[in-house]
Amino acid sequence: MLRFLLVLICATASAQTPAPAPDVAWPREAKGADGTVITVYQPQIESWASNLLKGRAAISILKPGEKEPSYGVIELSARTAIDKSSDIATLSDLRVEKSTFPGASEEQAKQYLATMRAAVRRTNWPVSVAALQSNLAVTQARSKQKGQPVKNDPPQIIFRTSPTMLVMIDGEPAIRDIPDVPTVKRVINSTALILQDVPGSAYYLWALGRWFAATQLTGPWQTASVPPAALEKVRASLEKQYDPLEGKDDEGKPLFDSGVVPQIIVATKPTELLQAKGSPQMTPIPGTQLLYMSNSRQDILFDLAGQNYYILVSGRWFSGKTMDGPWTYVASKSLPEDFKRIPPDHQMGDLLISVAGTAQAREAAIANEIPQTATVQRDVQPTPVKFDGGEPQWKPIEGTALHYAPNTQAPVIRVDPKSYYMVQNGVWFTAAVPVGPFAVATTVPAVIYSIPTNSPMHYVTYVRVYSSTPAAVVVGYTPGYYGTVTTTDGVVVYGTGYYYPPYVGAYWYPYPPSYGWGFGFTVGFFWGFAAGGGWGYPCCYGGGGVYVNHRTNINIDNSYGRWGNRAQAGQLPSNRGRQVGDTTFAKGRDGNVYAGRDGQVYRKGEGGDWQKYNGRDQGGWSDVPGDRGRDAPRASNDLPGGSRGETRGSLDRQAQSRDMGNARASQNRSMGGGYGGGGGFGGGRGGGGGRGGRR
Numbered sequence: 001m002l003r004f005l006l007v008l009i010c011a012t013a014s015a016q017t018p019a020p021a022p023d024v025a026w027p028r029e030a031k032g033a034d035g036t037v038i039t040v041y042q043p044q045i046e047s048w049a050s051n052l053l054k055g056r057a058a059i060s061i062l063k064p065g066e067k068e069p070s071y072g073v074i075e076l077s078a079r080t081a082i083d084k085s086s087d088i089a090t091l092s093d094l095r096v097e098k099s100t101f102p103g104a105s106e107e108q109a110k111q112y113l114a115t116m117r118a119a120v121r122r123t124n125w126p127v128s129v130a131a132l133q134s135n136l137a138v139t140q141a142r143s144k145q146k147g148q149p150v151k152n153d154p155p156q157i158i159f160r161t162s163p164t165m166l167v168m169i170d171g172e173p174a175i176r177d178i179p180d181v182p183t184v185k186r187v188i189n190s191t192a193l194i195l196q197d198v199p200g201s202a203y204y205l206w207a208l209g210r211w212f213a214a215t216q217l218t219g220p221w222q223t224a225s226v227p228p229a230a231l232e233k234v235r236a237s238l239e240k241q242y243d244p245l246e247g248k249d250d251e252g253k254p255l256f257d258s259g260v261v262p263q264i265i266v267a268t269k270p271t272e273l274l275q276a277k278g279s280p281q282m283t284p285i286p287g288t289q290l291l292y293m294s295n296s297r298q299d300i301l302f303d304l305a306g307q308n309y310y311i312l313v314s315g316r317w318f319s320g321k322t323m324d325g326p327w328t329y330v331a332s333k334s335l336p337e338d339f340k341r342i343p344p345d346h347q348m349g350d351l352l353i354s355v356a357g358t359a360q361a362r363e364a365a366i367a368n369e370i371p372q373t374a375t376v377q378r379d380v381q382p383t384p385v386k387f388d389g390g391e392p393q394w395k396p397i398e399g400t401a402l403h404y405a406p407n408t409q410a411p412v413i414r415v416d417p418k419s420y421y422m423v424q425n426g427v428w429f430t431a432a433v434p435v436g437p438f439a440v441a442t443t444v445p446a447v448i449y450s451i452p453t454n455s456p457m458h459y460v461t462y463v464r465v466y467s468s469t470p471a472a473v474v475v476g477y478t479p480g481y482y483g484t485v486t487t488t489d490g491v492v493v494y495g496t497g498y499y500y501p502p503y504v505g506a507y508w509y510p511y512p513p514s515y516g517w518g519f520g521f522t523v524g525f526f527w528g529f530a531a532g533g534g535w536g537y538p539c540c541y542g543g544g545g546v547y548v549n550h551r552t553n554i555n556i557d558n559s560y561g562r563w564g565n566r567a568q569a570g571q572l573p574s575n576r577g578r579q580v581g582d583t584t585f586a587k588g589r590d591g592n593v594y595a596g597r598d599g600q601v602y603r604k605g606e607g608g609d610w611q612k613y614n615g616r617d618q619g620g621w622s623d624v625p626g627d628r629g630r631d632a633p634r635a636s637n638d639l640p641g642g643s644r645g646e647t648r649g650s651l652d653r654q655a656q657s658r659d660m661g662n663a664r665a666s667q668n669r670s671m672g673g674g675y676g677g678g679g680g681f682g683g684g685r686g687g688g689g690g691r692g693g694r695r
Contacts, residue, residue: 151497
């Protein structure tokens with residue numbers, strides 16, 4: 001009898017102890033017989049009929065002995081065995097129907113495909129049924145947008161050959177009183193500190209560590225000889241919640257020579273400033289009939305065959321007969337053929353990202369679909385939602401039944417009168433009323449993913465919920481959350497090209513911009529976009545704003561880091577390195593060791609000098625010579641001995657990108673946000689205080 005009871009107790013305990021839940025997270029790994037590691041990222045489901053699922057996915061392949069993976073896209077199919085009670089669908093009989101590997105030779109592509117097919121067919125993957133259904137619904141919602149192009153009207157483009165500084169105001173100036181300082185008002189819809197002296201009606205701008213004055217906002221601006229004392233009181237009270245306009249480049253070096261006072265241009269509509277240091281110096285690009293402006297920081301080319309200038313702005317090409325314009329948009333696929341012939345290892349090789357049909361453009365498009373993921377605790381609390389004026393002012397989202405509230409910092413979307421959704425720092429939240437309380441969302445209505453590009457809320461469509469448990473959700477966002485868009489040409493650009501008028505009341509709530517901040521792309525940093533200048537644009541993404549600085553990798557600046565220990569960030573899109581593209585970071589104890597595009601290892605010393613590792617038998621480390629001056633003509637990527645590889649300049653850019661990304665991530669973790677306004681001065685969508693100085 002006792003034995004019977006013991007057996008019964010054990011059986012009961014066993015029945016009450018659930019088996020461990022299978023891992024349903026992405027990405028998934030499969031290994032080939034030769035040790036090749038194949039990483040398959042979250043698929044985009046195209047169809048799911050009966051038990052046959054079809055879709056496409058980004059993948060990476062890392063062969064034994066290789067330092068960097070190759071990236072591609074596969075079209076796959078799989079059989080699904082569904083257990084609804086446990087929300088599990090087991091994918092089996094996986095088949096790779098088709099594959100594309102940008103930059104790979106035909107023989108390499110065949111080898112990759114054969115390795116993949118052999119590896120994945122031996123694999124069974126448990127995935128979430130709800131996640132698959134959501135994925136399919138999102139695909140169907142997004143299909144309505146296929147063929148919808150971004151807007152490509154050129155912004156106002158200004159070219160100068162003398163020192164010039166551009167200051168942006170977001171629309172017509174909105175001038176507001178300043179509490180406790182009745183003699184001074186502020187232009188609130190600008191990141192710059194622009195004040196008005198009420199008694200004298202003059203305007204004052206803080207830049208380059210001094211005050212500039214003008215009788216009109218459009219200028220001309222001159223150094224202020226005796227600025228009113230009240231200005232300093234206001235500046236001190238803002239605690240640097242403004243762009244100090246320090247006039248420094250991405251390496252912290254002065255953009256202007258000592259003693260030089262630049263011309264200041266204030267613009268109230270989308271504007272891009274192009275500059276050359278003196279008269280333009282045009283330098284040939286080998287193997288082409290293209291010249292590039294070697295004494296400019298911007299991407300400016302001249303086509304000898306067609307006698308046209310071409311400029312690259314936010315990933316878009318514009319052409320003109322002179323640098324004074326007029327400028328006309330040129331579709332990437334319609335560029336002269338010589339653009340495809342730019343040598344990848346040339347100083348201007350990063351332009352290939354923006355040339356349709358190149359391997360670099362195709363790989364950038366793949367990278368733009370790979371998410372940053374995280375597991376977030378379901379009890380995290382977002383920044384409370386507050387509406388300027390007290391109540392939401394709903395606006396319809398064209399082409400949908402959705403509405404959004406422009407008079408709040410966070411992107412709050414009304415699905416129906418009892419259903420509201422909001423994104424903060426890459427996490428979806430939901431509530432029954434617009435002010436909350438908001439709770440972490442485990443699913444998101446598919447209709448949200450049909451928000452078109454002409455809506456200022458479009459950027460939220462790049463944030464997804466992949467799966468959930470009673471304690472946590474697995475979420476992710478692709479680079480589109482930070483503003484990138486893949487066009488119908490298959491080329492990644494920054495911004496939709498639409499100008500979204502901001503909300504301006506007691507506060508300024510801007511929307512994602514496309515122009516005015518020098519957005520560009522850079523090879524080797526996950527094809528990340530960056531913003532020119534030093535301080536960046538305070539928009540959007542919830543929970544404190546995002547500041548994008550020159551050559552800062554958006555995928556290093558992980559939004560999920562802002563949740564502290566309540567979110568466990570997933571791996572970046574490579575399981576063996578931190579980047580997609582030509583450069584991965586080698587692991588070093590001091591964090592200053594880099595794996596170069598030439599396969600060599602480099603390190604940065606305390607004095608800022610670079611060394612290359614030659615092997616233990618060749619003396620270890622040796623100095624990398626070369627001119628680091630940013631004002632010198634752009635050098636080729638020639639290393640000593642004539643070999644192609646890294647220069648001190650290219651290594652400096654990589655180090656700066658890493659340093660700024662780490663600093664910003666650390667600051668966001670410790671301070672919980674960026675420029676959030678306060679005191680009636682406005683700020684980025686997200687609020688939360690913090691400081692927005694140079695990162």
